[in-house]
Amino acid sequence: MSESVRIGLLGCGNVGAAFVKLVNERATAIAERTGINLSIVKIAVRDAKADRGLGLPAGVVVTDVNAVVEDPNVDLIVEVMGGISPAREAITAALGKGKPVVTANKALLAETGAEMFGVADATGVDLLFEAAVAGGIPFIRPLRESLRGEPIARVMGIVNGTTNFILTKMTEEGADYGDVLREAQHLGFAEADPTADVEAYDAASKCAIIASIAFATDVRASDVHREGITTVTAADIAVARRLGYVIKLLAIAERTNGSKQLSVRVHPAMVPVTHPLASVREAYNAVFVEGAAVGSLMFYGRGAGGDPTASAVLGDVIDAAINLKKGTHATLGTFVRPTFTPIDDTTSEYLLSLEVVDQPGVLHAITGVFATHGVSIRAAEQVGIGENARLVFITHSAREASVHQCLADFAGLGVVKNADGFIRVVGR
16 A cells, blocks of 8 residues: 655756656656655746646645645645755754755755754754756766775766767867857756856865765865866867877865865866766766775766756665655764865876977976976977977876966966966876
């Protein structure tokens, strides 16, 4: 015999509408497999009169979020509104009433995740959020359950489909950033205001959530060093490609300083073409996990879109509904604030590209600067001659502050016209 779990939905945009359709299509199959009969009984939206093509009965759609949370006929809350407020207040209130919550709200969790997880544990109900990172890819659950006992060293991934689409087009077609951005907007891969994506705010929020779960720490979006892709040029991509690399926007969370600190950062990076992340194209996402015992794992799939994200939400809803009926919940444990390694203290290999005067003695002057700051060179080449002369270097692993000191000194050399090329090399 099936047990009924009645769902209150907060938000009914692309993800919310796709979720309603999935529940309607799969409720019977879910009941047969789990014994849980899911139904959506109330939905809060901004405009109750808008036609969403869902054929909802009268009285189901309301404009008052609290009316959904407070309704005694609602057993479980799904939040897909986004933003901090009123989502934070609604989730806290729902948990306080013993109602499990499933959310796709990366912005909220990246700022108040530890607080929300604590409330859920205190009230003994689930707060699940698979859809908040990497859309439909089942990644958070393996990270928080299957890998819970694994000493994870690093999590590195492509977690924003818009930027990956842009960089893929720039790489494969040699196009400029501005042209590809306009194409992405035309195709619906980028918003009219793409700032959250191209300046890496979206990826930074996801990086904070990943780091929190992977390392059982309270990491917030403001802790994440963030650089977007707006400064990546077609020339940068051409140089990387010629040297056997592709440029990707990576979210990286790793233990540093003998595992006593965390480095959390999002920035463009050159990835060797032999690395699994290099083959992730267009709007797809992938997350690469490195563990002490398990070795390397990669999770890959569609990282955005209504249907994939709604599928992740539904998976969480089924788990939360089953746990609710059993009187149990999935705990995340205690989160503590970590110590962070500043970006200047991180180490990496670097690609440096310098526009130079084409004359004798240039290379000697530049290598002298490298030597002064203890940065050694793994590879070097000259691209172009005369007015178009450019020197390209790949360093051995070096401290970031030392590389920036080199760049500052290059600017003072009369033989260097421009020292604007700087990209980290990751995954070699």
